[in-house]
Amino acid sequence: MRQALVAGNWKMHGSRAMARALAQGVVSGATELDSVEIVLLPPFVLIPQVAGELADSAVVLGAQNVAAAAEGAYTGEVSAAMLREFGCRYALVGHSERRQLFGETDDLIARRAAAALREDLRPVICVGETQREREAGETEAVIRRQLDEVLKVLPRESVGQVVLAYEPVWAIGTGRTASPEQAQAVHATIRAHLRTACGALADRVRIVYGGSVKPDKAAELFAMADVDGGLIGGASLRADDFLAICQCAARGGG
Ligand code: 13P
Numbered sequence: 001m002r003q004a005l006v007a008g009n010w011k012m013h014g015s016r017a018m019a020r021a022l023a024q025g026v027v028s029g030a031t032e033l034d035s036v037e038i039v040l041l042p043p044f045v046l047i048p049q050v051a052g053e054l055a056d057s058a059v060v061l062g063a064q065n066v067a068a069a070a071e072g073a074y075t076g077e078v079s080a081a082m083l084r085e086f087g088c089r090y091a092l093v094g095h096s097e098r099r100q101l102f103g104e105t106d107d108l109i110a111r112r113a114a115a116a117l118r119e120d121l122r123p124v125i126c127v128g129e130t131q132r133e134r135e136a137g138e139t140e141a142v143i144r145r146q147l148d149e150v151l152k153v154l155p156r157e158s159v160g161q162v163v164l165a166y167e168p169v170w171a172i173g174t175g176r177t178a179s180p181e182q183a184q185a186v187h188a189t190i191r192a193h194l195r196t197a198c199g200a201l202a203d204r205v206r207i208v209y210g211g212s213v214k215p216d217k218a219a220e221l222f223a224m225a226d227v228d229g230g231l232i233g234g235a236s237l238r239a240d241d242f243l244a245i246c247q248c249a250a251r252g253g254g
Contacts, residue, residue: 002206004222004249005163005229007039007124008236009064009092009210010046019046023053025239029246030059036229036249039090039124040236044078051087062090065098066121068111080119091116092231094126094146096169106149113150117158124163124231125150126210127190131170140189147190151197159197160204164190165231171211173233180220180227183209187226215244223252 014022019042030038041062042050051061067077083091093116094109113123127146129139143166154162166186171178178186187207194202209221210231221227229249235241 002204002228003037004035005037005039005206005208006242006246006249007041007062007090007092007163007165007208007229007231008242009041009095009231009233010043010236011064011097011233012043013237014042014046016046016049019049020053022237022239023050023059026242027053027057027059029239029243030057033243033246033250034058036246038246041090041092047083047086047088054087060089061087062092062124063088064092064095066091066093066112066116066123068108068115070115070118080116080121084119084121088121090122090124090163092126092165093123094150096126096128096167096172100169106146109146110150110153113162114153117154117161122161122163124165124208126165126167126231128167128169128172128211134168134170139186143186143190144193147193147197151194156198156201159194159201162205164194164205164207165210166190166207167210167231173212175212177212177214177217177221178209180224183221183227184224187224191226213245215241215248218245218248219252222249 039060039062063083067079093112098104116123127143129142133142206228208229208231209227213230213232
């Protein structure tokens with residue numbers, strides 16, 4: 001049985017005051033949700049503050065990206081060791097906003113994931129198709145390509161540490177959540193592909209869904225066999241909405 005995971009990707013939102021209130025709200029509501037792993041992904045500069053708020057709680061800290069290199073002349077990047085030192089356990093890699101707005105390639109994303117794993121930072125690797133790709137019937141091919149690049153560089157024994165996030169680009173921030181059946185179909189494809197590449201380890205990998213997950217949509221998504229939780233954007237900026245989604249995962253996910 002896979003433990004459900006719900007991660008809140010704050011994207012570029014927040015301030016010290018907002019981070020304090022939001023983290024405190026999540027911590028106080030999380031005490032009765034110990035069957036779900038709850039992860040907060042604030043912007044880099046808020047990580048130390050959120051780490052302080054999460055101390056002594058079961059809520060876990062993560063970052064929204066991680067450098068591919070261990071150190072060096074890489075202006076603007078933050079290494080996996082730095083993130084670990086500040087208490088992060090997870091890092092997103094390959095979010096579609098990074099791919100689309102900042103030109104991150106499959107190869108770079110794979111190297112970011114490998115760098116994270118070398119420091120015992122678990123990568124949450126995002127994959128997903130655009131609207132055009134879906135309409136052209138290319139969803140499976142796109143997801144396979146994104147996965148294969150990562151699987152090429154990751155040591156096989158570390159694949160169980162990885163979280164995969166299926167985030168259809170057309171569902172992110174649009175209010176157009178994938179239907180439970182659409183999500184399940186792609187999650188099952190991802191798991192089958194993982195099984196071909198790394199055998200039984202595929203059953204340990206958590207595959208979470210992201211894209212306009214709201215409290216009223218979460219239960220039906222998390223009830224699907226291969227949907228092991230969620231990656232939440234907008235709804236993670238309100239503690240009550242985020243906790244309501246975590247409650248759905250506690251009841252039906254994993
Ligand atoms: P929304 O939940 O705002 O659609 O964002 C999803 C997302 O991109 C999470 O990483």
